[in-house]
Amino acid sequence: MTEITLPPLPESPPAKLWELVHMAHGDLKLRERDERYQIDMVSWHDATTSVCKVCLAGCVISRKYNEPACACPSNFAPDWVYAFLSLDCIARGGMSSALTYFESVGEPSIMSPEFLKEYDEQLSGEYTTYAKSPVQFHSWLYKLTELLKKHGI
Numbered sequence: 533m534t535e536i537t538l539p540p541l542p543e544s545p546p547a548k549l550w551e552l553v554h555m556a557h558g559d560l561k562l563r564e565r566d567e568r569y570q571i572d573m574v575s576w577h578d579a580t581t582s583v584c585k586v587c588l589a590g591c592v593i594s595r596k597y598n599e600p601a602c603a604c605p606s607n608f609a610p611d612w613v614y615a616f617l618s619l620d621c622i623a624r625g626g627m628s629s630a631l632t633y634f635e636s637v638g639e640p641s642i643m644s645p646e647f648l649k650e651y652d653e654q655l656s657g658e659y660t661t662y663a664k665s666p667v668q669f670h671s672w673l674y675k676l677t678e679l680l681k682k683h684g685i
Contacts (some may be wrong), residue, residue, distance in 0.1 A: 541596045548680070569583060577594060591624070
């Protein structure tokens with residue numbers, strides 16, 4: 533294990549949800565290898581113990597600090613707050629809520645019935661928590677990113 537520095541947090545979240553999920557997934561993979569961090573999908577960015585516990589959104593939040601710190605979405609601009617809430621919903625398997633939050637970032641009307649139908653048919657049954665199976669969670673995130681990209685979301 534080693535310490536890994538992520539690129540700085542952009543001023544605004546990506547315009548497309550698939551880009552945000554792709555960014556978060558990459559950050560998650562890097563934080564898994566960083567000895568200062570522990571993946572815990574119930575902690576935003578919590579450094580109250582010897583390691584900083586981070587969720588999927590917390591991995592992106594860690595770009596601001598690049599060191600263990602205590603932070604939550606309310607420490608950020610409103611666009612990022614909604615982006616982080618969207619990622620939190622995704623990490624918990626709540627796709628409809630994730631889409632609703634991301635619409636607040638500036639992408640109106642992304643609640644595509646075609647996407648939701650395809651998601652329900654192909655991916656909702658594959659969802660598992662990170663705690664239960666990190667490998668399956670990574671696979672699901674990858675497939676979700678591809679499906680969002682396919683639908684231009």
